[in-house]
Amino acid sequence: MNSSFTMTDDHRTRRPPHILVVRNDKLGDFMLAWPALACLKAGAPEAKVSVLVPSYTAPLARLCPWIDEVILDPGDTAGKQAQRQLLSQLRRARFTAMLTLFSTPRIGWLGWRAGIPHRMAPATKWAQLFYNHRVVQRRSRSAKPEYIYNVELAEQLLKMLGYGPVTRPTAPYWPLERGIRQTQRDALVGELGLEPSSPWLFLHAGSGGSAVNLTPAQYAELAVKIDAQLAAQGISSQWLLTAGPGEETTAQALRDSLLTRNLQATVLPPRQNLGDFALTLAAADLFIAGSTGPLHIAGCLNRPTAGFYPARRSATALRWQTCNDENHRLAFSPPENAEVHDMSAIDLVMAANAISALVHDLAAAPSAS
Numbered sequence: 001m002n003s004s005f006t007m008t009d010d011h012r013t014r015r016p017p018h019i020l021v022v023r024n025d026k027l028g029d030f031m032l033a034w035p036a037l038a039c040l041k042a043g044a045p046e047a048k049v050s051v052l053v054p055s056y057t058a059p060l061a062r063l064c065p066w067i068d069e070v071i072l073d074p075g076d077t078a079g080k081q082a083q084r085q086l087l088s089q090l091r092r093a094r095f096t097a098m099l100t101l102f103s104t105p106r107i108g109w110l111g112w113r114a115g116i117p118h119r120m121a122p123a124t125k126w127a128q129l130f131y132n133h134r135v136v137q138r139r140s141r142s143a144k145p146e147y148i149y150n151v152e153l154a155e156q157l158l159k160m161l162g163y164g165p166v167t168r169p170t171a172p173y174w175p176l177e178r179g180i181r182q183t184q185r186d187a188l189v190g191e192l193g194l195e196p197s198s199p200w201l202f203l204h205a206g207s208g209g210s211a212v213n214l215t216p217a218q219y220a221e222l223a224v225k226i227d228a229q230l231a232a233q234g235i236s237s238q239w240l241l242t243a244g245p246g247e248e249t250t251a252q253a254l255r256d257s258l259l260t261r262n263l264q265a266t267v268l269p270p271r272q273n274l275g276d277f278a279l280t281l282a283a284a285d286l287f288i289a290g291s292t293g294p295l296h297i298a299g300c301l302n303r304p305t306a307g308f309y310p311a312r313r314s315a316t317a318l319r320w321q322t323c324n325d326e327n328h329r330l331a332f333s334p335p336e337n338a339e340v341h342d343m344s345a346i347d348l349v350m351a352a353n354a355i356s357a358l359v360h361d362l363a364a365a366p367s368a369s
Contacts (some may be wrong), residue, residue: 003317013081015047017096017161020116022107023053024073025206027274027293028320029146030057031300033101035323036150037066038169040099043158050093053108054305059275059293060297065175076106083110090114097280099157101150103127120157124151133160142319169327184283188240192266198238199359201226202298203265204289205254210309213290216250218348220257222288225352226359227263233360238266242281242294286359288311291320296304304362306355311340330354 019040021035030053030140050069052059061070073129074082087110096110099119108130111119121127123134135156137149189196189255203223207213215285225240226352230237238355240260243251251267258265271277278297281287287298288306309331311316317331330351338345 001311003321016048017044018050018093019157019365020071020090020093020095020098020111021049021051022073022100022111023051023102023150024075024107025102025292026056027060028058028211028291028296029102031293031296032145032320032323033150034064034066034300035147035169036099036101036154037064038173039151039154040158042122042137042166043163044161056274060274061276062074063174063275063278076104083322086110087113088202090116094256097157097161097217099153100131101153103131104131114228118157118160120160122153129265130233133157138313139319142313142316145321145323146319147157147321147323148357171323171328172300174297174321176279176301178366180279181282182245182351184280188280188283191269192240194238194266195236199230199234199363200238200240201359202240202242202268202284202285202287202309203254203292204242204244204287204292206244206245207249207290208244208290211291212290212312212315212343212344214308214343216254216257218343218346219260219288220254222348222352222355223258223265224261224263225348226356229352229356232360235360235363237359239263240284241265242268242277244292244294285362286354286355291315291317296320296322298322299329302328304328306332306351306358308343308346308351309333311336311338313340330358 020193023030029258038043048068050071051061051067052071052073054073054357058070061067090288091114095116100107100114100121103121105127110128112130118133120133121131123136128134135153139149188194205219206218227237241251255265255267271280283296283302284303290308295305295307302324305324307323317333322329332346334355335344
């Protein structure tokens, strides 16, 4: 159900709210917060939205169009001085409200000690004691996508602040300025010699240690099957292998494995920083990966995605669904009768059929991609 928020007459005479949003864990989790950030800006465009994030995701936070200020979180292991400095910074900001999408006792304590009058978080575990607005969501049931849980929290915060209904924002949650995607593609043509008229299939075999994933051998088998099916339809695809920090050797080994099977792939050279890497993903016609941060970057950019997920309830394809358009995403998991972490049980023939069909459809209607 779509719900929305508009500014009431009271808000036109008040100081604009200053909202602190906290999602200070992994990259994929942070990307799935962008729909909630978009919701806050849609409902309260005059609000100042600050985020508390670790240094790792800060480069992307600075590129987010829904964020006005980035505050660095030193983390749970930081010393007392760093924690005191953060608390002092939060106090000086005089926030109207804090929205914590995933709370820990330290974050709850910081918001309470900073004197933030409205503090909202999911009603889970004992950290909720630090919040005066607790929302029962029962996320452990994984009945909805994570980004929808986040959007519903944002809507509750807007309602609590006195805003009335507007249409819930839709993808892309990272809208790029006109021409940026083409600029990224032109740059890769010049750097790597990719054929611009062919579909570009990005494959990210690493997991960053955060997700159960296909093995490199499975990804090689998948890519070969997809490429053969596309070739049979007269489509010549370009394969680009991406890697996170420390995963370069995995990408290179996958490239070498593919070469022995007569499939030419190119490894994307390291980018200057995470923001540069993320913008490069805008050039993809399809992004293939496990349930990792890069997959969710591609989803925020509304690029077509094919994700591979374990069957464990807390990590299902529904719970960690990408936030791109429904017709832009595919998801694959082990069957119900398999072990939840047994990624070898995924039918790669079926996956290759679905992925090649999506690429074929996108190639036939490039304006829709």
